[in-house]
């Protein structure tokens with residue numbers, strides 16, 4: 001089984017085996033509370049842990065539902081025919097996003113596909129269909145995120161312009177939703193498996209999620225304050241599509257350098273029931289390593305920090321090993337030394 005192509009901004013795919021190798025030995029369950037594209041939850045499922053995922057975005061809840069909680073349900077050719085059957089119509093996407101993110105006829109198609117997906121009775125089929133539709137929507141969107149202005153989108157979807165300016169025609173942006181959906185379907189279907197544990201996905205704000213779920217370790221991969229971290233902007237449109245209403249910005253967003261120390265303090269003060277806390281962060285973000293160590297130490301009986309040089313990507317250019325990725329591992333005071 002391998003993790004399918006999700007392409008989530010800020011994902012941990014490149015360092016996930018390092019993260020998993022540092023999970024304390026007496027752990028059997030893990031809570032990936034800012035799961036995003038679920039790369040860490042998926043690797044933990046492969047290793048046989050009981051996995052809980054959570055994210056404030058509904059689309060990421062569906063990724064957890066389809067790939068982590070789901071043990072066996074996949075999509076077949078008949079399901080695809082159902083999803084793409086019928087006449088496109090002027091619905092929510094057409095009314096709100098025509099000529100903002102997609103052309104009017106594409107919005108009408110999305111309105112039809114959503115209506116058809118919602119008719120699946122099986123919740124895993126619905127989740128899988130929505131995450132494949134996500135993949136298709138993202139393949140059609142220049143830079144794979146919904147923070148690009150419409151005039152720029154049109155420019156980059158103009159294959160001749162894109163070829164002349166960037167030497168890339170980007171023709172995949174102009175392929176149909178159905179093309180991309182079917183193109184990715186086998187890969188997604190074959191990533192589904194059972195690890196014989198009862199894994200579960202949640203869609204809550206982090207502070208509600210930590211009240212709801214029990215696990216041996218909580219893995220925290222929040223947005224990194226001070227870096228490219230506007231997840232509401234990047235992917236909020238996908239939630240608007242799924243839910244048929246406009247997504248509102250998150251309250252606890254872990255984005256703002258001014259409030260981030262306060263937010264971390266509040267977060268670590270609320271984790272006592274989890275025996276271990278694992279936090280991913282990096283050297284470019286605020287707060288810096290020492291400040292984070294002192295916040296965590298207030299509530300932990302011990303804390304260690306591991307470091308890994310990390311290559312990250314900015315619009316295609318690879319910046320090598322400039323940054324260090326940290327993994328803080330702490331033990332809750334309530335479990336003693």
Ligand SMILES: C[S@@+](CC[C@H](N)C(=O)[O-])C[C@H]1O[C@@H](n2cnc3c(N)ncnc32)[C@H](O)[C@@H]1O
Nearest residue numbers: 010011012034036037039056205206221231252
């Ligand atoms: C760095 S990403 C996680 C990436 C993930 N580990 C992966 O490998 O794909 C941070 C995630 O935190 C989520 N998030 C932001 N604020 C949140 C909140 N208040 N509660 C729950 N999730 C939140 C974002 O939607 C985003 O998916």
